[in-house]
Amino acid sequence: MQYREVxxxxxxxxxxxxxxxFAVLGFCSYAITTDYKxxxxxxxxxxxxIPPAVHKILVEMELPVLANSDQSEAELLAETHSHHAFAxxxxxxxxxxxxxxxxxxxxxxxxxxxxxxxxxxxxxxxAELICQAQPVGESILDLGCGTxxxxxxxxxxxxxxxxxxxxxxxxxxxxGSICNLNGIINxxxxxxxxxxxxxxxxxxLIANIYxxxxxxxxxxxxxxxxxxxxxxxSGIHERHHEHIRTCITDAGYRIQAHLSEExxxxxxxxxx
Amino acid sequence: xxxxxxxxxxxxxxIPGGKATPAPPVGPALGAQGVNIAQFVKEFNDxxxxxxxxxxxxxxxxxxxxxxxxxxxxxxxxRLILKAIGIDKGSQTPGPLTEHAVIxxxxxxEIAERKGAELTAxxxxxxxxxxxxxxxxxxxxxxx
Numbered sequence: 001m002q003y004r005e006v007x008x009x010x011x012x013x014x015x016x017x018x019x020x021x022f023a024v025l026g027f028c029s030y031a032i033t034t035d036y037k038x039x040x041x042x043x044x045x046x047x048x049x050i051p052p053a054v055h056k057i058l059v060e061m062e063l064p065v066l067a068n069s070d071q072s073e074a075e076l077l078a079e080t081h082s083h084h085a086f087a088x089x090x091x092x093x094x095x096x097x098x099x100x101x102x103x104x105x106x107x108x109x110x111x112x113x114x115x116x117x118x119x120x121x122x123x124x125x126x127a128e129l130i131c132q133a134q135p136v137g138e139s140i141l142d143l144g145c146g147t148x149x150x151x152x153x154x155x156x157x158x159x160x161x162x163x164x165x166x167x168x169x170x171x172x173x174x175x176g177s178i179c180n181l182n183g184i185i186n187x188x189x190x191x192x193x194x195x196x197x198x199x200x201x202x203x204x205l206i207a208n209i210y211x212x213x214x215x216x217x218x219x220x221x222x223x224x225x226x227x228x229x230x231x232x233x234s235g236i237h238e239r240h241h242e243h244i245r246t247c248i249t250d251a252g253y254r255i256q257a258h259l260s261e262e263x264x265x266x267x268x269x270x271x272x
Numbered sequence: 273x274x275x276x277x278x279x280x281x282x283x284x285x286x287i288p289g290g291k292a293t294p295a296p297p298v299g300p301a302l303g304a305q306g307v308n309i310a311q312f313v314k315e316f317n318d319x320x321x322x323x324x325x326x327x328x329x330x331x332x333x334x335x336x337x338x339x340x341x342x343x344x345x346x347x348x349x350x351r352l353i354l355k356a357i358g359i360d361k362g363s364q365t366p367g368p369l370t371e372h373a374v375i376x377x378x379x380x381x382e383i384a385e386r387k388g389a390e391l392t393a394x395x396x397x398x399x400x401x402x403x404x405x406x407x408x409x410x411x412x413x414x415x416x
Contacts, residue, residue, distance in 0.1 A: 003296050016348075019286070019329065023348035024410055028327055031301035034282040044296035212306075 004050060004070050006043040008063040015039065021057050040066075105156040108181050109147050114166075114174035116146035116208070125259045125266035126150050126208045126234035132257055133204075133230055133268055135159045141202040141227065143194070143217075144209035144235075148175035151206060152182050163188040163200060195222045205231040208266075211240035218244075218251040224271075230256070234266035241265040281305045281334040286348075289323030292316040306338040319344065327351060346390055349406045352383045357412065373412045380404055380414065 010018065015032055018041065022030060030043045041063065043050060058065065109117045116123050130150060136158035142151030145164040155162050164175045164187060172191050179187040192198050194217055205227040207214065214233055217223055231253070236244050238260070244267070248255060253269040260266070283301050292298055292313045302309050312332070320328055329345040346352070356379040377400075384391070384399035393399035404414045
């Protein structure tokens, strides 16, 4: 389903009138968010069109549209679900990558309540960078593993060990069973909010976890203490990618490769 | 006493009772604030399962640590008016809807009482005046 997302800035005294007028129309597909004392009206119109009656209310209340965008439901959800995994229905349960050196690798991803089945650009970009980085012999942390797809790929590419962690309990369970399905016996999978509960040390990091979390992760001392080497960072919407680039430089890393697809960006970075 | 947690964001949504899903608007609005959507959907549906059929306004407070709580409110006055007089939509243009679009003082009082503390009015009379004003703006004749 395509949605048109429209944002308007509103005054506090307009809220009640908006609720009343939308209620008369039976229109519920909106949210009013108050953040740092400013209120924003977000309208999510299915079929990528704002109903004329809703548009008329915006005009009559003199609410100019600040921004709008057309996105599919999956994009909307993927962009905003930064703190836990979300099920994207999987109809193609196989993810295949074909790096030049080592031939095609196929990973079985059955439907699961976890993010990462190889269809989202963020996952594909990260997979491509992992292939480029050739993590042979590395000990890897897959942070925000979702289905475990990227860590499993790294193992197939020759990583010596991968530990998986995710904030979300469903993802931890999904990763365990998907690892087994792909021939990885007794994987280390645990729950952690970013690096808070990570105790081991690694030589390589995979983090496909959205920009706001990368922004917290990059400057943290714990990152340098935990991971001594390269990182593959993905899940960065184009809105944030310049900012993340600055965070990477400020944190003392060099960008080895940068890829983008549709609205999404990914970086392979190395410590200076 | 526990230290009061800092509210960093507030989200207001209108959701049919027992029918919250992660689809827009709920998912994107909550996700943008870092709220655990699955947890909200479950808690909201648990609390409002018995109110199926009503659209329930909900105010979600988001705290600095991404935890949240929410308050359920009464439906908007305009919705209560439509329900009371048994029609679906209000007037799209100013002026009376039809000769049938009439609301009685008793119905207005009932709505004012149900809405109660959520209206800014201090007395029941003032609350009724607010409700009557909304009804007139919708093109409904107030009788009595």
